[in-house]
Amino acid sequence: xxxxxxxxxxxxxxxxxxxxxxxxxxxxxxxxxxxxxxxxxxxxxxxxxxxxxxxxxxxxxxxxxxxxxxxxxxxxxxxxxxxxxxxxxxxxxxxxxxxxxxxxxxxxxxxxxxxxxxxxxxxxxxxxxxxxxxxxxxxxxxxxxxxxxxxxxxxxxxxxxxxxxxxxxxxxxxxxxxxxxxxxxxxxxxxxxxxxxxxxxxxxxxxxxxxxxxxxxxxxxxxxxxxxxxxxxxxxxxxxxxxxxxxxxxxxxxxxxxxxxxxxxxxxxxxxxxxxxxxxxxxxxxxxxxxxxxxxxxxxxxxxxxx
Numbered sequence: 677x678x679x680x681x682x683x684x685x686x687x688x689x690x691x692x693x694x695x696x697x698x699x700x701x702x703x704x705x706x707x708x709x710x711x712x713x714x715x716x717x718x719x720x721x722x723x724x725x726x727x728x729x730x731x732x733x734x735x736x737x738x739x740x741x742x743x744x745x746x747x748x749x750x751x752x753x754x755x756x757x758x759x760x761x762x763x764x765x766x767x768x769x770x771x772x773x774x775x776x777x778x779x780x781x782x783x784x785x786x787x788x789x790x791x792x793x794x795x796x797x798x799x800x801x802x803x804x805x806x807x808x809x810x811x812x813x814x815x816x817x818x819x820x821x822x823x824x825x826x827x828x829x830x831x832x833x834x835x836x837x838x839x840x841x842x843x844x845x846x847x848x849x850x851x852x853x854x855x856x857x858x859x860x861x862x863x864x865x866x867x868x869x870x871x872x873x874x875x876x877x878x879x880x881x882x883x884x885x886x887x888x889x890x891x892x893x894x895x896x897x898x899x900x901x902x903x904x905x906x907x908x909x910x911x912x913x914x915x916x917x918x919x920x921x922x923x924x925x926x927x928x929x930x931x932x933x934x935x936x937x938x939x940x941x942x943x944x945x946x947x948x949x950x951x952x953x954x955x956x957x958x959x960x961x962x963x964x965x966x967x968x969x970x971x972x973x974x975x976x977x978x979x980x981x982x983x
Contacts, residue, residue: 679753680776682728682741690742694733701729727777737781743859745797755779756797798868799858805842807879807889811911811936813844820857820870840872845937847886848876881909887942889935894951895919910934910944917946925950 683690686700708715708722715721731737747753753776773781803816820836840854851871858868876884883890893908903921907914910931917929927948935942955961974980 677753677775677779679744679747679749679751680724680728680774681747681749682731684749685724685728686732688732690746692732697729697732701725701733724774727773731777731781740780743797745859797859798871800871800873802875803840803842803852803872804875804877805846806877807882807884807911809842810846810874810876810884811844814842816840816842838870842874845887845941846874847936848874848884850874882911884936887936887938889942889944891944891946892949893917893946894949895923897950897952900924900948900950908946911936919948923948923950 683692686692686697686704688696688700692700704725705722707713708718708725710719710722713722731741799820801818801820803818805814805816816839818838818840820838821833838854838857840852842852846852851873854870854872856867857870881891889911891909893906895904895906898904899906899919900923901921903919903923905916905918908917908931912934915931915934917931919929920927925948929946929948931944931946933941934944953960955964
């Protein structure tokens with residue numbers, strides 16, 4: 677079934693008044709009336725305009741239609757699973773309406789009235805948090821743009837302030853459900869939910885992969901060669917880490933349970949980066965020459981022997 681934009685059919689804005697809708701209908705009805713119009717599709721256009729006017733002139737039908745939100749004309753459409761429009765004992769005016777109208781308001785003849793009840797639509801948004809906030813949990817004060825429908829069925833923009841709790845252990849891309857904070861229901865129906873997608877801000881030291889936290893840790897050549905205990909930052913505070921003797925650059929060490937909280941919690945992966953002191957003075961150069969003489973080492977030995 678294809679979606680019909682009744683406002684576009686009538687040539688009016690979504691916030692049009694009832695007088696504007698009435699004037700638009702009279703103009704279009706005269707233009708496409710089959711008895712006087714010379715348009716090739718006059719009869720079909722006349723019925724389409726009449727159907728749009730039947731919905732938009734009735735505050736209850738218009739409120740129900742507006743609750744569907746904005747969509748592209750002709751877009752594939754199915755009513756929400758809990759859609760309900762009660763119309764009592766009215767009989768269907770078969771053949772005078774499109775399939776789109778019948779799916780939404782079937783059983784309502786021209787001019788008949790009904791009562792509508794439907795759950796509000798879910799809404800979505802995004803929220804950015806730091807890694808520290810993801811580790812400890814935090815709160816965000818949000819300003820939500822809403823669309824309310826007044827007693828005349830007109831859409832009115834409103835702003836709602838909402839405080840949302842971000843739980844500890846959220847990961848990048850996770851969706852947080854905030855119950856009953858989506859679009860309001862219509863006709864006494866329940867409100868929809870708000871779904872917030874979490875985005876973790878870049879950190880100067882850490883990077884997150886799921887609940888695991890990665891850290892590139894600079895170490896000196898002697899710390900790597902001799903095996904020293906060094907202080908390492910984690911999201912929960914600094915801890916001691918034993919660097920194994922003879923470690924090389926890019927060796928990975930694991931701090932279990934030191935990532936983002938969860939069940940199970942993530943780990944922190946520490947990647948060693950051996951940093952070579954610069955030879956800034958003649959004394960530094962002499963020291964390096966002495967090391968080259970005493971510490972015989974050829975890191976390209978295997979390459980040379982295989983060539």
